[in-house]
Amino acid sequence: MLPSGVFFRDFAAEAAYLRTGPQRLAMALFVLALVLLPALAGAYLVGVITLMFVTMIAVLGLQITVGMAGMINIGQSAFVGVGAFVSASLASKLGWPFWLTLPAAALAAGVSSLLFGLPALRIKGFYLALTTVAAQIIFPIGIARLPTAWFGGSSGLAVEPVSIFGHALLKQHELYYFNLAFVLLFTLLAFNLKRTRVGRALIAVRDNDIAASVLGVNIGYYKLIAFFVGAMFAGVAGALLGYVVSYVTTDHFTLWLSIWYISMLIVGGMGSPLGAIFGTVVITALQESLHALGNAAAARFGSDFGAFIFPATNSVLGVLIIAILVFQPHGLLTGWNTLKAAYRIWPYRHHGG
Amino acid sequence: MNSFLQALASGTLTGLLYGLIALSFVVIYRAARIVNLAQGEVLMVGAFSIWMMTLAAGLPALLGSGLALLVAALIGLVIERLVFRPLIGRPTTTIVLASVALIIVLRGASQMVFGPEARPFPQVLPAGAFKLGPLHLNLALTIGAVLTLIVTEALHRFFMNTTAGLRLSAVAEDHMTALSMGISVRRSAAIAWALGALLSALAAAIYLSGAALDVSVAGIGLRALPVALLGGMESVRGATLAGVLVGVGESLAATYLDRHTSGTMSQVFPFLVMIALMLIRPQGLFGWKVIERV
Numbered sequence: 001m002l003p004s005g006v007f008f009r010d011f012a013a014e015a016a017y018l019r020t021g022p023q024r025l026a027m028a029l030f031v032l033a034l035v036l037l038p039a040l041a042g043a044y045l046v047g048v049i050t051l052m053f054v055t056m057i058a059v060l061g062l063q064i065t066v067g068m069a070g071m072i073n074i075g076q077s078a079f080v081g082v083g084a085f086v087s088a089s090l091a092s093k094l095g096w097p098f099w100l101t102l103p104a105a106a107l108a109a110g111v112s113s114l115l116f117g118l119p120a121l122r123i124k125g126f127y128l129a130l131t132t133v134a135a136q137i138i139f140p141i142g143i144a145r146l147p148t149a150w151f152g153g154s155s156g157l158a159v160e161p162v163s164i165f166g167h168a169l170l171k172q173h174e175l176y177y178f179n180l181a182f183v184l185l186f187t188l189l190a191f192n193l194k195r196t197r198v199g200r201a202l203i204a205v206r207d208n209d210i211a212a213s214v215l216g217v218n219i220g221y222y223k224l225i226a227f228f229v230g231a232m233f234a235g236v237a238g239a240l241l242g243y244v245v246s247y248v249t250t251d252h253f254t255l256w257l258s259i260w261y262i263s264m265l266i267v268g269g270m271g272s273p274l275g276a277i278f279g280t281v282v283i284t285a286l287q288e289s290l291h292a293l294g295n296a297a298a299a300r301f302g303s304d305f306g307a308f309i310f311p312a313t314n315s316v317l318g319v320l321i322i323a324i325l326v327f328q329p330h331g332l333l334t335g336w337n338t339l340k341a342a343y344r345i346w347p348y349r350h351h352g353g
Numbered sequence: 354m355n356s357f358l359q360a361l362a363s364g365t366l367t368g369l370l371y372g373l374i375a376l377s378f379v380v381i382y383r384a385a386r387i388v389n390l391a392q393g394e395v396l397m398v399g400a401f402s403i404w405m406m407t408l409a410a411g412l413p414a415l416l417g418s419g420l421a422l423l424v425a426a427l428i429g430l431v432i433e434r435l436v437f438r439p440l441i442g443r444p445t446t447t448i449v450l451a452s453v454a455l456i457i458v459l460r461g462a463s464q465m466v467f468g469p470e471a472r473p474f475p476q477v478l479p480a481g482a483f484k485l486g487p488l489h490l491n492l493a494l495t496i497g498a499v500l501t502l503i504v505t506e507a508l509h510r511f512f513m514n515t516t517a518g519l520r521l522s523a524v525a526e527d528h529m530t531a532l533s534m535g536i537s538v539r540r541s542a543a544i545a546w547a548l549g550a551l552l553s554a555l556a557a558a559i560y561l562s563g564a565a566l567d568v569s570v571a572g573i574g575l576r577a578l579p580v581a582l583l584g585g586m587e588s589v590r591g592a593t594l595a596g597v598l599v600g601v602g603e604s605l606a607a608t609y610l611d612r613h614t615s616g617t618m619s620q621v622f623p624f625l626v627m628i629a630l631m632l633i634r635p636q637g638l639f640g641w642k643v644i645e646r647v
Contacts, residue, residue: 072449074390119631126388126449130582131631133390133575134624145617255575259453266450307468314461321454325447326439 015195034180038173041213050176051185054241059264059276060190061233066262067270068199070206071120075132076261078139079231082251083109083238087145088157088248089150091290092103098162102182102239109235110228117227121220136258140250156249159242175244182240186233190273193229202226263321278332286317355487360608361601362488368600369498370559372593374577375584376505377552383512384521384545384585385538386528387437388445390452393574394459395432399554400474400566401463407475410626414475422554429550431647433543441538442528456571464568471567478562497559504552511538512589521545525587526641579627585640595638599623 018024038046050157081106081353090096090104115139116135120128144154151157161168162178193199201222204212213219242248260283268279294309328334376397381389389395402424407417436455440448478493512518523531524541532538561570580599584591599622607619630637 066446070446072446074453116628119635123635126445127582127631127635129390129449130578131628133578134627137575137624138621141617141620167479243427259456262450263457266454276451286436291568308465311461311469314457315465318454318457318461322436322451322458325451325454326436329443329447 014285017191033186035177038176046172046176048284048288050172050179050244051241052280053176053179054237054244055261055264055284056183056277056280057186057240058237059261059268059280060186060273061230061237062107062261062265063230063270063273063276064190064193064202064233065226065230066265067272067275068194068206069202069223069230071117071223072126072129072260072262073227073230074129074136074255074262075116075133075139076230076234077253077255077257078132078135078149079109079113079234080238080241080257081139081143081250082112082231083235084242084248084253085157085238086235087239088159089152089240090243091160092157093149095160097191098164098239098243102236105239106232106235109238113231113234114224117224118148120223120227133255136255139253144249146348154250156247156251157242159246159248161246162243167235169243179240179244182236186236187273187277190233190276194272198222198225198229256353263317265331266321267324267331269333271330271333274336275331275333278336282332286320287313290316356608359488360604362485362490363494364601364604365597365630366491366494366498366600367504367604368580368597369501369593370494371555371580371600372561372584372596373497373501373504373552373556374573375592375596376501376508376580376589377549377556378578378581379584379586379589380508380552381545382581383525383547383589384548385433385437385542386525387446387542387545388452388586389442389549390449390451390578391455391459391574392462392549392577393571395425395429395550396458396553396557396560396574397463397568397571398428399550400561400570401467402428403554403561404472404474404566405557407477408473414477417475418477418558419474422551425554426547426551429546429548430543432550433546437542437546438539439515441542457529460568460571469557469568471565474561474564474566476563477558480563493559493562500559501593501596504555505589509589516639517544526579528601542548576623579623579630582637583630585637587641588637589637591637597614599626602626 037049041049058076061079062073062076065071065076068196073116086108087101087105090101091098096104113135116131119131143151146153148155161170162175163169164178169178194203201212201217202225204215204217205219205222205226209219217228238248238253241252244253264279264283265276266279268277269275291310292311294313297309324331374392377395378389378392380394381387399421403418403421405541406412406421406424407414410417410535412420436451437448440451472524478496481487481492482497483492484490510518512522520531520536521541521544523534523536524538528538531541557570560573577596580595583599584593584595603619603622606622
């Protein structure tokens with residue numbers, strides 16, 4: 001779907017991500033709104049959005065593995081955990097600054113994902129999903145077992161705050177801007193990956209691996225790349241999470257969290273990084289508002305009611321996810337694309353023949 | 354020597370329990386081509402229905418559990434109808450993801466109804482241990498093991514020798530072909546789910562007899578998953594045999610390796626087997642060789 005009245009005459013025009021003036025303006029206003037947000041919103045909301053940014057980076061990575069390359073990964077939070085522990089360990093034990101710990105965390109998560117992506121060379125389909133479940137189960141046991149001097153064992157690690165030019169980021173809005181910078185960077189990376197040689201190869205492997213290999217795409221290599229890149233995003237998310245919550249333990253990185261990551265992707269739509277963003281925002285907003293509602297109700301009707309409302313929240317969201325799988329397999333993206341198309345060709349109802 | 358024999362015997366008994374849970378994976382996969390990652394949660398639901406029928410409704414343990422098996426089968430039918438029937442013909446990815454969402458729903462719903470606290474589980478099978486030569490064996494697990502062997506043989510014959518069973522196998526092989534032969538994919542999936550949920554509830558009765566019940570019991574589902582894969586997702590007898598192999602391996606690892614790895618090896622063992630299996634023989638020991646390969 002192209003903006004109406006815009007026709008590509010050359011490759012540069014086609015490759016430009018923002019194609020029209022109004023699009024540039026809308027994007028600039030959107031980023032401006034994100035920058036101004038801490039001045040307008042309360043501290044709690046800013047904290048929630050900061051954590052949402054971290055989640056978003058992990059889900060953007062998941063979109064590359066699952067959406068772009070078509071390999072189910074139910075162990076993303078284990079790779080987030082690897083990033084968190086590596087970064088926490090390097091920051092607190094060796095005193096590395098964040099611009100070294102982040103790449104190190106990304107690399108560590110990427111390399112560890114290769115171990116579990118290796119079976120992708122032999123198999124596909126749901127069998128592959130199961131090895132990522134194995135990653136999820138082996139990760140906490142492994143961390144607890146490794147020498148306490150490395151990762152703090154089962155009690156976890158405290159993380160030193162990020163410091164930029166000797167100034168430690170402790171305030172909520174400082175952390176917000178720090179994470180905003182990274183979420184913008186990784187959103188840009190995720191959107192642009194689709195248009196690179198690697199991105200096109202991944203999509204080709206997903207859609208028809210035999211045809212892709214006939215065209216000279218090395219399937220095994222690109223499958224591993226998909227795992228590696230997806231886990232690198234996870235590693236960065238883990239490092240950032242460590243800085244935000246300032247303490248990491250294996251209890252953060254459960255199968256349950258991975259399930260939520262993949263649910264966000266389902267709700268948003270797997271076809272595009274935009275789906276990852278939509279899904280993260282929608283699920284976080286729903287979770288937060290349902291929890292706020294639950295807390296208010298619990299304050300009014302007693303704590304028994306509170307114990308009822310939290311699992312009820314999960315049930316509602318779970319049913320929502322199944323409904324989306326059944327009725328709207330491409331997630332919220334479908335609705336968004338329909339809306340966008342309708343807006344662009346207005347006042348006409350459809351493109352001419 | 355004695356500790357070796359003891360590890361072997363108790364490993365076999367736990368392994369047969371794993372085998373029974375793996376069977377519930379296999380039955381659903383074999384008859385409907387659905388990989389249900391929420392099998393542990395289905396087991397948990399079965400366990401809660403046993404609790405409802407016995408301790409809450411006051412029926413005697415065996416009668417109540419028998420009724421609860423039927424309730425579990427009914428719940429299986431409901432899950433199939435609401436979640437998986439609309440997904441017939443969709444890609445495997447979608448079906449796996451639906452089962453992941455089912456994990457969220459079932460956990461949430463059980464906590465909603467039963468709360469987070471642990472509750473006692475009825476003594477369905479007799480408690481205690483008995484001595485067999487130099488070995489001490491858990492009585493409930495032994496009865497469970499015998500039941501597992503009977504169920505395995507019965508299911509094997511059902512799938513291999515009866516018309517209904519062969520229909521299910523045809524569906525497992527290819528939905529389209531089965532449909533064009535006049536076999537109802539929907540009915541097969543429904544039968545599969547009823548059977549799978551029933552087997553899970555039976556496994557719950559053996560696993561939890563006299564123990565405590567809360568939402569965390571669902572974790573055993575994923576521990577049994579490597580067993581189902583090792584046996585081959587389509588093989589009934591394979592699941593039981595693989596259960597014994599994994600159970601014995603785990604028990605030997607607990608006896609001999611845990612000392613050196615501070616209790617890690619027996620927990621990780623099934624999953625290491627699984628990853629190795631994926632690399633060497635993805636279809637498992639007795640699975641059909643139609644697995645999607647690269």
